[in-house]
Amino acid sequence: MAGYLSRMKEQEFESVTLIHDSETGLKAAIAIHNTNRGPALGGTRMWTYTDEDSAIDDVMCLARGMSYKSAAAELPLGGGKGVIIADPCSDKSEELFKTYGKAVDRFNGRFITAADMGIEESDLDLIRSVTNHVVGGSEIGSPSPFTAYGVWRGIKASAREVFGRSDLNGLKIAVQGVGSVGYALCRHLAEEGAELIVADIDERKVDKAVADFGAEAVAADRILSCQCDILAPCGGGGAVSSDTEPLLNCKIVAGAANNVLRDNKIGKLLKERGILYAPDYIINAGGIIFVEMRRQEILDENKILAHIALIEGRLQEIFSRAREKAMQPEVVADLYAEEKLAEKSAWEN
Numbered sequence: 590m591a592g593y594l595s596r597m598k599e600q601e602f603e604s605v606t607l608i609h610d611s612e613t614g615l616k617a618a619i620a621i622h623n624t625n626r627g628p629a630l631g632g633t634r635m636w637t638y639t640d641e642d643s644a645i646d647d648v649m650c651l652a653r654g655m656s657y658k659s660a661a662a663e664l665p666l667g668g669g670k671g672v673i674i675a676d677p678c679s680d681k682s683e684e685l686f687k688t689y690g691k692a693v694d695r696f697n698g699r700f701i702t703a704a705d706m707g708i709e710e711s712d713l714d715l716i717r718s719v720t721n722h723v724v725g726g727s728e729i730g731s732p733s734p735f736t737a738y739g740v741w742r743g744i745k746a747s748a749r750e751v752f753g754r755s756d757l758n759g760l761k762i763a764v765q766g767v768g769s770v771g772y773a774l775c776r777h778l779a780e781e782g783a784e785l786i787v788a789d790i791d792e793r794k795v796d797k798a799v800a801d802f803g804a805e806a807v808a809a810d811r812i813l814s815c816q817c818d819i820l821a822p823c824g825g826g827g828a829v830s831s832d833t834e835p836l837l838n839c840k841i842v843a844g845a846a847n848n849v850l851r852d853n854k855i856g857k858l859l860k861e862r863g864i865l866y867a868p869d870y871i872i873n874a875g876g877i878i879f880v881e882m883r884r885q886e887i888l889d890e891n892k893i894l895a896h897i898a899l900i901e902g903r904l905q906e907i908f909s910r911a912r913e914k915a916m917q918p919e920v921v922a923d924l925y926a927e928e929k930l931a932e933k934s935a936w937e938n
Contacts, residue, residue, distance in 0.1 A: 613685040616674040620652035629669030631655040632705030635677040658870035660929035677707030686715035694720035732876035737773035739875025742901040758782030763817040766824030788812035827851040843867035856917040868922035
């Protein structure tokens with residue numbers, strides 16, 4: 590753990606907790622990065638990690654991203670994340686989720702969880718049965734359409750920066766991953782007249798996007814190299830790595846996925862190639878905005894969408910600062926978020 594303790598100190602983490610229960614087989618981790626602005630809210634992910642180190646790396650990276658995401662969106666929240674190391678297709682059980690919920694409850698509200706990859710609304714209901722520190726589930730509905738709405742608005746800001754226009758009619762957009770968020774994003778894009786290329790490891794999801802939106806389907810291992818105007822990663826993290834960056838054939842990378850860039854050096858490579866990157870935690874903040882407003886019992890959907898729509902202007906400001914200072918957009922976004930992290934929340938409904 591020495592390496593992780595050093596990383597916690599360097600990145601100013603408050604805690605990383607490992608959880609094990611022999612009866613249910615639960616293996617999990619909960620990371621709390623920062624609670625300066627409020628409780629650490631972040632989803633729980635259920636995934637078949639290759640090893641435990643990969644799971645801890647992921648939960649720490651995601652928790653830090655949630656701090657920055659909430660701060661940049663000016664929400665009264667800190668950042669945290671949970672991961673359950675298990676197969677979401679075969680390892681789910683009522684007792685496993687209840688045991689995990691008890692672990693969440695032990696944080697006494699310092700960590701509030703929600704759904705993430707591999708977790709369904711019904712799973713979240715089981716967690717809620719043993720702790721009040723949960724947002725989401727069948728009680729409030731899925732945040733996915735709201736995440737997609739924010740990404741759509743962010744893509745419009747990106748198009749304005751690169752093409753001098755915010756309408757997407759006729760632009761070719763490649764969507765990597767057409768799950769709940771990617772599919773909802775495709776609807777917005779198609780309604781605006783964009784030409785869609787889609788890929789997913791689940792062929793049924795691809796078939797649905799093709800049937801509903803007239804999208805062109807390509808193999809999952811070809812989507813990153815497709816010639817397009819905009820690449821929208823909407824699946825797992827790290828889509829753009831040192832291996833895949835040379836394959837990109839687009840002008841913009843802007844999608845719903847977390848941690849799109851595998852490491853910090855990738856952003857510089859994109860900038861050198863004239864590819865605009867929309868920082869992930871800025872563009873995909875619609876879901877956390879929805880969850881927080883519902884947590885505060887704000888039910889007016891138009892009011893929620895109005896808050897999410899601010900993503901478009903926020904990205905425009907970041908792009909403008911990056912252009913003026915000859916900096917990478919993700920570097921400017923980090924500085925922007927760190928300014929907000931240092932402040933106590935003054936958020937108002």
